[in-house]
Structures are given as structure tokens and as C-alpha cells.
Amino acid sequence: MFPYARACGTLIAALFAVVHAHAAAAVDGATIAQRGGAEGVPACAACHGAHGEGNAAGGFPRLAGIGRDYLARQLDAFADGSRQSPVMAPIAKALPPADRTAVASYFASLPAPQIGSSPPARVASDGEILAVRGRWSDGLPACERCHGPKGAGVGLDFPPLAGQPATYIAAQLRAWKTGARGQGPLGLMRAVADKLADADVDAVSAYLGSGAPAAPASADATRTADESTPRPSALAGHPAPTHFLPPPESAIPNNDFGRLVRLGERIFTDTGNAASQYVGNDLRCSNCHLDAGRLANSAPLWAAYVAYPQYRAKTREVNTYGERLQGCFMYSMNGKAPALDSETLIALEVYSYWLATGAPVNAHLAGAGYPKLAKPEQAPDYARGARVYAEHCALCHGQDGQGQRVGGTQVFPPLWGSRSFNWGAGMHQVNTAAAFVKANMPLGLGGSLTEQQAWDVAYFMDAHERPQDPRFAESVAETRKRFHDTPESLYGLSVDGHLLGSAPAPSRRTLAGTGQRDR
């Protein structure tokens, strides 16, 4: 009896501590959670666990550490029927709005379960592939791309997946598919779920879910997104790919060459950590080259590799592929160029070469770069762009354009300011940015913006201050004359009275006074 009594004592002490900690702001929330509310509302803890940790066997989700606004929004949705649940609907309806907020605050304040931080060495199951890599050939980003590493959750709108029961995750994905959870922000989850076949839902839920056996590893323990069996239901109606397909990750040989291929891929997808001495901002290569440089129309590496050496107007000389990569570090990464014989640069060359296996040398491949856009009917406009941004981009990149982080990881990249690409990067050109946005943004919804919207929002993004062009010479005017004298560059032009390129880039906030915002 002693152990039981001690456990009870510990639980009671813990509850008191929690209640005490939140006594001032959220006493009602804690009370409701642990003891139930008025009008017969049962204690949340009954199903969601004493610490809000969820209940894997029953399929009840964890609530601990999930964003307050997100939780409150769910209670509101249960109450108004826009999210359907026979269990939660009467509970939510019975809770007055203030109580919903209180109980959401309470659970948001509870510590989230510890999630391991080291990624698995190899992607081993179909579910893991979907969670970690996505299936970009089907326009499907990885779960982690928005929900953060290990599904830790990002900001207010991308709740944690880690620690949720597999049955709960599967049920939610099916609810997105059937519309029982509506569209969700930007319709993202509806679009994602629509691309998942039943087997996909089971696999990814099993991988992400706690308390359920992991999906059995595939016979080939190194299969990747490219190799996962196409799901007829998911792929029905998709045209056969018309572009070059890089080799599957399983083809990387287990030798010194393969080691460099893998290192190159790691540098490409985790640039700030794997090549920290060359990176001066919070971007990674794969921010602008989706699916780790594999995706057609997202400046894939295989197409770039076979197009170099080439003459570049930017440098006014023929550059090798290695020199082109150096430019990425100097401008897009606002950092320093690795030496041509450094392991960093060689690994990226080797990775690109390997992705290009079988592609013809000195050819322009379909899917290279970003698909060029025709000039828009209306000249790109800052105010219209700001509205597009608020409606379609801020969800991920934030109202301030600074992206979103979780733990030490930048999940959504900053689009301007001191932690973004500098004025020498290709993406600072409105035509390049518009082409990228039209084809690839929002993640998983590429092509959904109109061309005019893409031009406008690209103009808006590129009309913000960012780090100085490292080729800066004498003055902004002279630098524009030498390097930016095109209609596509806003460097050296005034937007709402601010001379772009003239100020140190503000950090973690938008530049004040450079345009109207629509928030």
C-alpha cells in the first residue's frame, strides 16, 4: 500500500504546485482541467491525463504545451460545430468562452513531453518518409516541414504532433479528408490529407504517434520518398513526370563517395549547422530548393549541375559549378564563400553530381530553375502585395516576415531583415522571387496564387530592407549603377521615402514606414 499512497501523495503535491503556479491567472482553467467545470463538464484530466499528456490507448490527444490560441480555437470550433466531435461538442458548448480560454491557457502552460532531438540515421519506413521527407513528386511536404523537427510544433498554428496517439492523428487526418475538420488555415491540412491514401494515413500516424507500435520497417530499410510505392488513390489523375528524376537515396553507395553525397545533402538541408562557418543568416539551401534540391521547377540541383560551367552576366565571366555555389554562400546565405577545395564545397558538388546521375551534360533540362512568369497585367504593387502576404504567407513566415523558430531550429525562413538573404542574392530580384513563389508557395499549395498575386507579393517581400550587397562600392547609387541597374531590382530605389540598401537591416522586425500593411 505504501507505494500507492506515495504515488497519490506525489500526484496531489504536483497538482497543488500546478494550481498554485497558475493561481493568479488561470485558476479556473486548472480547476476545470482537474476537477471539471460547471454544468456537468467533466475533468479534462479524465481523458487527457493528469498532466495533459493524452491517452494513447483511448486515442485522446495530449494538450500539455500546445499553444493557447490553438487550443482555444479548437474549443470554439467544437462549440460552433466547425470541428465535429460527439465527445467534445457538448463539453465545449457547456464551457463559457472565458472558461475555454482559461483551460487552454492552463494546458498551454504545462510542460510538453521530452522529444528526442537527434533525427534517425536513415529514413526507414513509409511513415517516416512522409513525416521527414514528404512526397514532393505528389506536392506533399513533409509533416516536419511545418510542424517542426520531430513534430515538436511551431508557433500558434502548427500544433505538436509528437506525443499524440497514433489513433488520434489518424482520426484527424481522416477528418481533414472528409471535411469534418473543415479546411484549416489556408486549406493546407485539407490539401495535405487529400493527397494521403488510407495506407499513407496509417503509416504516418503510426510513425508519428506515441503509444502505438511503429510501422514495420520496409524490407528495404533505405527506401525514400522517391521510392515509396505510389498510391493509386493519391496519384490518380497525376500526369507522369515529364522531367528528369534523380536517383533514389537508396542508390547512394556505402563508400567514401557516398559519404560525401550524404554530407552534401546534410549541408544542403541543415546549412547553418553543417556549414556554420560559411553562413551568416538563418536560411538553409533547401528553403529555395525544395525537396533537398530534387524538386523540378524549384531550381533543382540536377538541372543546375549540367548547366555549368556557364557565362553569367552577374559575374561577367564563365563560372564553374563550384564558383556558382560560392555565390550562394556570399549572397543567399549572406556568408563567406567556402574555398573551392574545401570539404563543404566539394560535398555540395558531389551531392549535385550524384543527383544529376544520367542527366545529359550541357543541356537545359525541363524543370530547371523556376518557371519564368510573363510580365503581369498590372505593375507589381506594394499594398496589394502586403495583402497577399497577410492572407497567404504570414501564417508560416510571420506577420513580421521573420519566419518561425522552434528550439534552436528555424522552421520557416525569414524573408527580409538581417537574418535573411542579402541584396546580392538572386531572390532579391522581383522576377526571380515571383517565379519561385508562383511555382512553390505556399508549401504544398504551389500554383495556387495568381500570377499577379505572385508578382505583387514578391515586390512586397523585395521592397524590405536586408543585409548590404557585399559588392557595395562607394554609395548606394553607385552600387545600384554597377550591379542593380535593372527593373527587377529595388536596391537603391525609394519605397515610401526609404532608400533601399541605405540602412542596416533591422533584425527580427519589419522595417517601419516602408509601406502600408494589412494585418
Added chain:
Amino acid sequence: MFPYARACGTLIAALFAVVHAHAAAAVDGATIAQRGGAEGVPACAACHGAHGEGNAAGGFPRLAGIGRDYLARQLDAFADGSRQSPVMAPIAKALPPADRTAVASYFASLPAPQIGSSPPARVASDGEILAVRGRWSDGLPACERCHGPKGAGVGLDFPPLAGQPATYIAAQLRAWKTGARGQGPLGLMRAVADKLADADVDAVSAYLGSGAPAAPASADATRTADESTPRPSALAGHPAPTHFLPPPESAIPNNDFGRLVRLGERIFTDTGNAASQYVGNDLRCSNCHLDAGRLANSAPLWAAYVAYPQYRAKTREVNTYGERLQGCFMYSMNGKAPALDSETLIALEVYSYWLATGAPVNAHLAGAGYPKLAKPEQAPDYARGARVYAEHCALCHGQDGQGQRVGGTQVFPPLWGSRSFNWGAGMHQVNTAAAFVKANMPLGLGGSLTEQQAWDVAYFMDAHERPQDPRFAESVAETRKRFHDTPESLYGLSVDGHLLGSAPAPSRRTLAGTGQRDR
């Protein structure tokens, strides 16, 4: 009349000077040449010109400045009927052997006509293509490859073509074809002439010949060997090429990229001049990569380009193509590595990339490298190799292995000694050299040696001293242990009492005492 008299006076003065200069050794030769010999031998000058300059209209060849031994051999051949000529046969027969030598000495001593030294900017006619580039797809080396730049003539066995009448050259080529001039040394000219169709003979003779109108330039002024219309008679029976074909030279674009392609080609074929600061010997890249890096089974650049980056046992790491090229300069060229971002290295990369246009990345192409040889039945042997060398190689590379020069140009490369590749070069390995020799040597007669002969002569070549391995560490024994511990390297082994790698490479002579010679 004054000009005529002055010309006569000049002529007489010149003759006296010549006669005086050769009074001691060759008075008979000069007399015979200018006045005729005993037994009704007419003056050579009657047909071959007062200065031995030949007579284009009559088709009489120039004799001035042509090698004494070569001329004497021709007189002997006319006399014994092994070279057939109704005009020369009775004359040669009438001259006693000593007189033949005397007259040959006389004409050898006369100054050769001035031949322009700058090559044409572009290869413009079919004849020029054959003379300057060859038709390697048909196993046909360029005339200049053996007869030297501008057909200036090389050594004792490769007479000048420059300044010879086109009709004379055409008649000789047809005489090789019909056997009227026999096989010639190694059967080289017979083999070459056999591959020339009638139209080829006319074209190349017209290009090389003096006093005849040059062949009209092709409609496309930039056609090259690859593009010259295949001659049915020459190509009949040749199987269709089974290997990758690089693009024709006419496809090089006229822009900054194309400028680097051309620079790369020039560096490749004229390395000592175009990249002098990186070259420490008398080789050029195209010595080991025939047809300017285009020829299959001769380590063509297009096959190498798509095989890098790759892991190399030699460096124990993955090297990029640029780093591989650096190795060529350090070892094969016994020089210094150009920086990866130097114009020299970039031009070579660009040239290789352009040659590989359309080839698949990361593939092993047929014709790559040199075709590997099976181990020989008998272990490679120095003495047997020396005999093969004397019979098949010395004609071009010289009895001393130092190749042959004309003017400032090394026409045939030195195979050992201070002006050849060093102990770090791939060609110092017996298997590599044997594979190269079997497939490509003698020029235009690739495949004619047996495999055993190739192994033996490669062993002989690689058993000579050459410049130190730049990776030398501590001692020859230690250096062998670190870099040469294979059965294919003779570095650090003793051959006839000499420790290879232990002595500074002798210049312009063979290493004494390292083996028996058969000369």
C-alpha cells in the same frame, strides 16, 4: 637589263658562297647538283631549281634543307627499284654510291624555304583538316603530327612537306597506295595513304602543296575532322562508332563561353606555350589523349568529365574534375598545379564540359580511359621491350627516348628523362602504359602490337629514370612504401643495379647501364 644582270651576279655569288662553304666535304655534290655528273647525269638544278627549291609547275620536289640520310636513301631506293620513278631511276643508277651521298649532303645543307609559323586561325578546308587535325575516327593522324608544324619536316624520317609541289605530294600519296613506294618505315605511310580516298589525296595535297591553288574553302568555314564528309572508299567496312561522339568544333558558340572552350583546346594541344607557368617538361596533354582529347580508348576528356567527382585511391579522397586536372599538371606535366579558379584550369574544365555535351553524368562510357589489358603470358621483360622499342618506337621517339623537336616545337614527346613525366604520373605504371601503347601506338597503327609487345615495351619505358615524384618523402624506399607499393610501379626497384627514383633524371639522353639495348 640591269636587273637581270644584277640577279645573275647575285646568283653566281650565292653559288660561290655555297660551293666555298662545302668545299671540303661536298664539292662533288655541289658540282653534280649545278652542273651534272659523270656518265651523262644531268644537273639536279635543271629540274629541282637552282637553290633546290623545286618546281611547282613541273611537279619536281624541293630538296633544299631535307635530311641528308633521307635524300641518300631515296637515291638508293631509286637505284635499286624499291622506289619507282622513270625519271630518277636512270639518274640514281648512274651515280656511284659516294656521289649519291655527296649530292644528298649538298642539298641537305641548303637553306630551307621560310615557312610561316603562325597556324591559321580556323581550320577551313578538308585538306587543312587532314593536314592539321587528322581524321581520328578513321585512325588517321594529322600530317603535321609527324611531319611537324606547317609540315616543316622532323628528323631523318619525316621529310618536309612544306614547299613541295601539290602534284608531287599527290603523286607520292598515290605511290604509297599502290605500293610503288613500298611500305616505308613501320608501314606508316602505306597505312596512312590506304585510309585516304582520292578526294582526300587531292585535298590534302592542294593544302600542303606550294605553287598550286589552295583547295577552295568549304561552304562552312569551320568544318572539322568530325564533320568532313565521310569518304565511302575510306570508311567502307568500318563499323559504326559505338562510343559517344563529342560535338563538332563548329558548334562552339562565338561568345565568352566559346572563347574559353577554344582556350581550353589550345592549352590541351599546346600546353607548354599556352600554360607555360604550370609545365615543367616537354609534353602536352594531347600526347596521351589523342585527337585533342576526343579519341575513344585514348582517355578522352568527355568520358573523364562525366566520371568526376570520384574517389581516387591515389589521393585517398574524393576529387573533383578540377582537382584531377591539377594532378595532371603536377605529375604528367611535372609542373605546378594551376589554382582551381585560374583561367587555365577553368578553360580546361570548360573544354571538357563542352566535349561531354549530351553525355550522361556519373556514367562509365564505352571508350573511357585506355582499354585494360589482361596480364601477359610472360612477365614483362626489359630486353624484349628494348627490341620492341627499337623496332616500333624509336622511329618517332628516338633511339634515346627523347622524342624529336623541330624549331622550338617538340613534335614527338620524350618518354623518359628530365623532360618527360615524373614518377607520380599514371603513365609510369606499367599496366597503364601498356594499355595506352596497345590501343594507340604507333600513331595511326594502334592495335598493331601484340599484347605481350605492349607489356614489354611499357616495362622498358617505365624502367628508365625520370623526374622525382613530388610526393617524395624521406627516402626512395619510404616513398615507394607510401605511394608505389604495387606490382605496376618500378619506382624504388633496381633494374640492372640502378635504383629507380634515386637519381636526378638525365637530360636528353638515355640512362646508361640500366639494361641491354638492341639498337
